[in-house]
Amino acid sequence: MADRTLVIGDKRYSSWSLRPWLLLKMAGIPFQETLIKLRQPSTQADCLRYSPTAKVPVLIDGALTIWDTLAIAEYVAETWPEKHLWPADRVARARSRSVVAEMHAGFADMRREMAMDCISVLPKPELSAGAARDVARVQEIWQSCRAEAAGGPFLFGAFTIADAFYAPVATRFVTYQIPMTGTVQAYADTILSLPAMREWIAAATREA
Template sequence: MSAYELVIGDKSFSSWSLRPWLLLKVAGVPFIERNVRLRQPDSREQILTYSPSGKVPLLLTEGFEVWDSLAIAEYIAECLPEKALWPRDQMARARARAISAEMHAGFPDLRNELSMDILNRHPTPELSAGAARDVARVQEIWRSARAEARGGPFLFGHFTVADAMYAPVVTRFISYNIPLDPVCRAYADVILDLPAMIEWTVGAKAETA
């Protein structure tokens, strides 16, 4: 039996759920998936049966709960050091943690104006100045990381927590047809082509069928 159970929300729009789900999938870690439909009258009640925070995602393991996407990622990385879910190089690891924390805590205008909508495609919206800055900053982060990456197509070469943290933004940029330079477009394509991302999208379609 799997040592991990992951409680998530709707795959169409639960960006926070995607992050630890994708991390576990790409790392090849078996887990039991529990789904709670969001935006329903009883959603919070249903989530509270699992999570003391009343929010998803939540990782159930070893007899206790870990909530919050970044906390879950840190826990998984600590439990499975052989997976190298943070870069092994100290400076790269610090950079990966910094940009992951920046995504976790920042980009409010991007979140508000480009909400995750993985199954649909929209015309490019007219962004506020704040959202435009957020979009530019994300692409700056991607370009900088890719310029220093070694040994693979992800932000730090191989897939890490940082890629899981930015994967939902990739889907937002595609859903809203946000212009990407060649480096950022290539990175976005790498994320979208992951078998796990394809599986997530198939799951989103099944939820709405």
């Protein structure tokens, strides 16, 4: 059994947990899971057992603990370079790091007003101007990346860290009935039809 554990939150709600989980699955890197229930009186104490920030995800690889999604993704990419989890091309790699950084550091309004609930379809919310801008920007990123991508259906062709970072947004667009057309719809469909995504959503349904 792998001496590697990913500590995650509820699959239904934890968008940050989905990112490294999907990355490890898509890369075929074995790991065990420990799931902490979020939004419970015990959540903070449960998370503090693994992470100084009291947040998930956390990757525990042997003696090493990594407690931030981007740090986990970088560690995985460095440890398994043969998986090519960043694009091989230097220019594409710089662009993919930019869109990943945008996701990691931004989209606060969309995140707040469209919290991940990957097993539900909810009424389309009245979005604030900020959240509407976030949605438009994500769609612009997907369109511009797909326009330049070659060799596969993902943002940079083959599956990379950028796809893991935007996968939770594909579920949010469905949950909150955000209109999608053309390239944006096709990209969301690509992500949501991945066997690993189906596995995550099926497990989220069982949790509920």
